[in-house]
Amino acid sequence: MDDQEMIDSVLAPEGPPPAPTEKIPTVVVDNMHIVYKVYGAGAGKGSATGALSRIMRRKSSPALTEVHAVKGISFTAYKGEAVGLIGSNGSGKSTTLAAIAGLLPPAQGAVYTDGQPSLLGVNAALMNDLTGERNVVLGCLAMGMTYAEVREKYQDIVDFSGINEKGDFISLPMRTYSSGMGARLRFAISAARTHDVLMIDEALSTGDAAFRRRSEERIRELRKEAGTVFLVSHSNSTIRETCNRTIWLEHGLIRADGPTEDVVQEYENWTSKRS
Ligand SMILES: Nc1ncnc2c1ncn2[C@@H]1O[C@H](COP(=O)(O)OP(=O)(O)OP(=O)(O)O)[C@@H](O)[C@H]1O
Numbered sequence: 001m002d003d004q005e006m007i008d009s010v011l012a013p014e015g016p017p018p019a020p021t022e023k024i025p026t027v028v029v030d031n032m033h034i035v036y037k038v039y040g041a042g043a044g045k046g047s048a049t050g051a052l053s054r055i056m057r058r059k060s061s062p063a064l065t066e067v068h069a070v071k072g073i074s075f076t077a078y079k080g081e082a083v084g085l086i087g088s089n090g091s092g093k094s095t096t097l098a099a100i101a102g103l104l105p106p107a108q109g110a111v112y113t114d115g116q117p118s119l120l121g122v123n124a125a126l127m128n129d130l131t132g133e134r135n136v137v138l139g140c141l142a143m144g145m146t147y148a149e150v151r152e153k154y155q156d157i158v159d160f161s162g163i164n165e166k167g168d169f170i171s172l173p174m175r176t177y178s179s180g181m182g183a184r185l186r187f188a189i190s191a192a193r194t195h196d197v198l199m200i201d202e203a204l205s206t207g208d209a210a211f212r213r214r215s216e217e218r219i220r221e222l223r224k225e226a227g228t229v230f231l232v233s234h235s236n237s238t239i240r241e242t243c244n245r246t247i248w249l250e251h252g253l254i255r256a257d258g259p260t261e262d263v264v265q266e267y268e269n270w271t272s273k274r275s
Pocket residue numbers: 036037038067068069087088089090091092093094095096
């Protein structure tokens with residue numbers, strides 16, 4: 001390459017934007033460790049009475065216990081993927097989602113995300129004393145929708161949730177809902193918007209079969225709308241129905257990561273040997 005060619009190549013405009021078929025990373029998890037710090041573990045040591053008596057006796061605070069929940073995991077998720085997270089109880093699935101959402105700081109390693117990840121958990125906070133109606137409006141506004149968008153989507157959200165199938169529950173306070181009804185409404189609100197990265201933690205397992213079918217369909221649509229979906233579930237059939245890729249976590253480490261059918265099959269073989 002002569003000098004002129006070199007200058008031309010440096011000054012040349014950047015190439016065209018990547019073709020849609022190209023894999024665009026949305027979440028990069030690099031050697032991530034998550035450690036929970038539990039203060040005052042042990043009977044009564046965390047209570048106010050215990051604290052006061054320690055202060056009076058000028059004793060130091062009780063020992064700190066650390067739980068190393070995620071022990072150095074790495075993976076990259078891409079636009080258009082639906083990634084299932086499976087593994088036995090306490091293997092680190094919910095912790096991984098919370099860390100991707102930015103709710104837990106990694107003790108080591110890093111998480112990089114493109115866009116704002118939204119974590120939809122069964123316990124995602126809505127206001128229990130407000131009616132379902134009010135919560136739909138609040139939830140939508142909190143996700144950044146305009147009043148006009150909320151008005152447009154409102155009926156779809158209520159219909160999707162199925163809250164009104166057994167009467168006019170949407171105008172009752174959310175505290176009158178069963179846990180399954182609450183979870184359905186939360187999912188319906190959250191799924192009304194396209195997310196860059198949507199993370200769903202077991203929210204689908206509380207619904208009945210019809211609601212599960214609607215949710216699975218909606219997750220497929222969200223994938224098509226080019227977001228990335230993460231789904232934690234103990235239901236292997238839900239994972240098979242919705243996810244093209246699955247990560248199996250065990251003891252805070254990745255045991256397998258690949259096409260859903262292969263990974264779920266491996267997990268099922270492992271669980272059947274254990275029982
Ligand atoms: N707030 C917390 N404080 C301390 N330890 C925690 C906390 N939350 C979770 N852990 C611990 O972290 C580990 C991973 O928990 P996590 O909830 O991520 O697992 P999981 O795979 O989602 O489990 P499950 O399938 O039962 O929901 C477990 O050992 C758990 O005891």
